[in-house]
Amino acid sequence: MLEQIKQIKHNFEQQFKEVKTLSEIQVLKKEYLGKDSPLITILKSMRDADEQTKQEIGKQANLLLVEIANQLNELGETLNNEILNEQLKGERIDVSLPGMNLKFGSKHPLNLVIDEISQIFTEIGFEMVDGTEVEQDEFNFQKLNLPKDHPARDMQDTFYLDEESVLRTHCTNMTSRLLTKLANQRTDNQNLAAISYGNVYRRDDDDATHSHQFMQIDGFAVGEKISFANLKWVLRHMVKRLFNEKVNIRLRPSFFPFTEPSVEVDISCFKCAGVGCGLCKSSGWIEILGAGMINQQVMELNGLDPNKVTGLAFGIGIERIAMLKFGINNIRLFYENNVEFLTQFPFYGK
Ligand SMILES: [Zn+2]
Structure with a gap:
């Protein structure tokens, strides 16, 4: 099972390098953190395992799960900021535009x-x-x-x-x-x-x-x-x-x-x-x-x-x-x- 965890880690790292969009992050989240993902399946199987296996396998699986989640969230934040910056670049204030008149009411x-x-x-x-x-x-x-x-x-x-x-x-x-x-x-x-x-x-x-x-x-x-x-x-x-x-x-x-x-x-x-x-x-x-x-x-x-x-x-x-x-x-x-x-x-x- 340790080999399997190493393989999952390796696969994730390969795929993570290629991610460029927010929707690709969502796909990876589902694949590696979803309820049918291999890591979750391993963690589920730990319920019936003995203490030693829980310590060795369970711990490794859990650490990897947290690491994957953190990496995906961080990348998501970076991508969001990039999108926002792009938008702001396009929305520069043009101070040379004429102002708008505010309409005031009058007293009856x-x-x-x-x-x-x-x-x-x-x-x-x-x-x-x-x-x-x-x-x-x-x-x-x-x-x-x-x-x-x-x-x-x-x-x-x-x-x-x-x-x-x-x-x-x-x-x-x-x-x-x-x-x-x-x-x-x-x-x-x-x-x-x-x-x-x-x-x-x-x-x-x-x-x-x-x-x-x-x-x-x-x-x-x-x-x-x-x-x-x-x-x-x-x-x-x-x-x-x-x-x-x-x-x-x-x-x-x-x-x-x-x-x-x-x-x-x-x-x-x-x-x-x-x-x-x-x-x-x-x-x-x-x-x-x-x-x-x-x-x-x-x-x-x-x-x-x-x-x-x-x-x-x-x-x-x-x-x-x-x-x-x-x-x-x-x-x-x-x-x-x-x-x-x-x-x-x-x-x-x-
Ligand atoms: Zn008069």
């Missing part, structure tokens, strides 16, 4: 407006809150002085999900939630200023200026000495920052169930400085938002004492601001995800 115009309003108001101490779009009738209507049979509910055609829940018709739902939270706080501090923003929904036919889903920003401030003068200052500050320093505001009496008194706010046309142009329909003024002092009823409905705290409130359509700022005349452009339209807006704010 509505987000640009939200960012700007958020900046303006956080600077003067308002909190920014998001809020739920599926709202209870209680917070969307009842606590805002719109009981179930109130005729003013017709002003806001509503999507009802069931008897008690709606898709919010305005971000004022968060005013109600925050006022209630303030009332339930165990501290005497009843000062709070917040801006809520997001999607609101109304049953409306979509056209160039209307959409059944749009975005609103709703702001309020409550405290012991909040007055109508504060409201005017806040509104004037906002529009001057949003448009330009020269823009002024004009208030007209109006009606909203949650504010008393209520006003419609116009701004002097930032395009023609009040002289009259197409944008302001020659009037010199542009209607922009609704505002007022928080109705005493609303304070009570949310658990606050109207003799102790007063509040200002205002609501703005984000699309309306974006249309004016960017000169857009169709509200649907905001929702159509037309890349040509969207890439007109700068990525880093204005």
Whole structure:
């Protein structure tokens, strides 16, 4: 059997010299290390052999097996490296080739407006809150002085999900939630200023200026000495920052169930400085938002004492601001995800 092992070794060495490819290595592995190979057959037969034979023959067979395996593996590695080097030689980097442009996204115009309003108001101490779009009738209507049979509910055609829940018709739902939270706080501090923003929904036919889903920003401030003068200052500050320093505001009496008194706010046309142009329909003024002092009823409905705290409130359509700022005349452009339209807006704010 020792002779046989020597012969196997000799045969392997002869064949090994000729190996040039990875597949030839696989063939040799099968021939010399496979389960039917002569070496394995010898090793299997050692099971029944006596100790001395195991020592002499078994050991030699085993040593040869390990040697063959090592040689084949080493050669395999060398061949693999050679193949890799060949590939890399063919893949040299050509630094003279022109570069590729990376495409950046741009910020949606509505987000640009939200960012700007958020900046303006956080600077003067308002909190920014998001809020739920599926709202209870209680917070969307009842606590805002719109009981179930109130005729003013017709002003806001509503999507009802069931008897008690709606898709919010305005971000004022968060005013109600925050006022209630303030009332339930165990501290005497009843000062709070917040801006809520997001999607609101109304049953409306979509056209160039209307959409059944749009975005609103709703702001309020409550405290012991909040007055109508504060409201005017806040509104004037906002529009001057949003448009330009020269823009002024004009208030007209109006009606909203949650504010008393209520006003419609116009701004002097930032395009023609009040002289009259197409944008302001020659009037010199542009209607922009609704505002007022928080109705005493609303304070009570949310658990606050109207003799102790007063509040200002205002609501703005984000699309309306974006249309004016960017000169857009169709509200649907905001929702159509037309890349040509969207890439007109700068990525880093204005
Ligand atoms: Zn004008």
